[in-house]
Amino acid sequence: MPTSWADSVAAAENTAAGSYNVGNSNSVAPNRPTYVPPHLRNRPSSSEAAPPPAAANSGSTSAVPAVGGGGGHRWAAPRNDFRAGYSSGGRGGGGGGWNNRSGGWDRGRDREVNPFGDDDGTEQQFDQENTGINFDAYEDIPVETSGDNVPPPVNTFAEIDLGEALNLNIRRCKYVKPTPVQRYAIPISLGGRDLMACAQTGSGKTAAFCFPIISGIMRGQFGQRAPRMPRTACPLALILSPTRELSCQIHEEAKKFAYQTGVKVVVAYGGAPINQQLRELERGVDILVATPGRLVDLLERARVSLQFIRYLALDEADRMLDMGFEPQIRKIVQQMDMPPPGVRQTMLFSATFPKEIQRLASDFLASYIFLAVGRVGSSTDLIVQRVEYVQESDKRSHLMDLLHAQRANGVHGKQALTLVFVETKKGADALEYWLCMNGFPATTIHGDRTQQERELALRSFKSGNTPILVATDVAARGLDIPHVAHVVNFDLPNDIDDYVHRIGRTGRAGKSGLATAFFNDNNASMARPLSDLMQEANQEVPAWLARYAARASYGGGKNRRGGGRFGGRDFRRDSNFNRGGDYYGGGNMNNAYGEPGGGYGGGYGASGGYGGGGYGPGVASAWD
């Protein structure tokens, strides 16, 4: 349906925007220190001069310090060739970008680095589909929407008017069609609606919130524009995420999507020198990606103002609103100068969304749409889940057996990447040491390591030079590391949602993966939720675990899940929740293609979910 709803939204936006007029680009003088709306930057025109020279990479936009190497495992190093061949995402030659073409963009010293490294690239290079993605895996996924006047989903990117430059970048990313969460979330966001979205790990949520933000800024659809203040950066969009690594990853992705759109993306996160980030902010920012702690610092120094924010996205929103981060988030969103809900557009995304957190989150939203792709908090059945009964004292030798088996299955002499989750930072260091001593190159990521060590460890792991990463929950959420074949829960978490995020580091973007958990009596409280989760994901539940689960008493804790096979579980639909009937506007259940779907009974249950007792402090010690 290439001309249905998406077109009418675009038309409505253009009408509402009023002054949006492509032709204006000609009236902007080059290099004048005045504001040029993003939709007028970089616009090719027949009269323009030759494109800028393929500038050498100034490196000025890199938030990650240049790395000289190292950073892998610290102990015996059977293969410590970390420096070889690693590139953190194509910081190749220069290219066009800000301050070129239509000119007038006063970020004069910057050259936009081509994040694709394809400066001489032509269209045909982008024709290929994103390598290996299996979209069939998503065909039957149930989708639930609730709220008033839910915009219909789209089936292709072509149905949505995202803008020419963004569409080109989507092709460069080799995204041929939208994933289910993108099909629904992008039209909802382009329609100006607030959104609480829950979709399985690895299903493309980052693009689902980045595309509408970039597209909206490109359109320059705000009557008001952010002024240039000498020392205070005034972004139009803010994306918050819980960890430094995830913020960096979102920044890298967003830079690809925003390449040559004229929309500038900057990242700010703790543990890295603030001066470099301040300099970057001074050069101008449209989208700020940040961790909450560093952002509060910048706000208190009055180096960032939020008064022009039009888009707020919280990635891993349930984590951002649990006890660890909630005070900081409330400060940023409610106590500084950010426009209120309804004036700004707010998008919350996660793979898990406990009802207690949904209730908290609703403070940040105005008349929002709830979207669930797959069951809220479910794991994808692309991940084969195994649970093995292993006593504490046997865990190391058991891990060794798994790693030996995996080494035997290595491809092209390379061992598949294995991510091992442990409970504590000390435990991570101890296991890393032991693995290295036993000939398994391992490194760690946890909150006691310096930021540089963390980044180096991650790079060494991603590159395959150190194919085992031992991690605390700091690596549980959001990280998109290709080729993670196996996630081992050496220590099971105490919260089933943490388990869902951890195993979600494998089996991403339609690919399959393996997750093994070591279970013993210390994990008895996890027996029931684990067994329920595995059943939902069509996994084989071992008989001994089923017996444990049957014995486990239900105490109303946060690990308690509802009984249905699929449930959208918008907390507004809970019969315990009643705000006078003006809140919930009905729900729809579809498959991923927007067709009304049957076959998934019930599942919203007043009896289900995360009743009682507040949402716990999680694993704050393991986090930033």
Ligand SMILES: Nc1ncnc2c1ncn2[C@@H]1O[C@H](COP(=O)(O)OP(=O)(O)OP(=O)(O)O)[C@@H](O)[C@H]1O
């Ligand atoms: N439409 C698409 N076509 C092909 N690949 C895609 C598409 N959208 C996203 N991807 C790829 O899928 C992978 C997972 O995406 P992303 O990291 O956004 O997942 P996520 O849903 O945010 O996961 P998590 O819950 O773990 O944070 C990324 O490598 C991304 O490039």
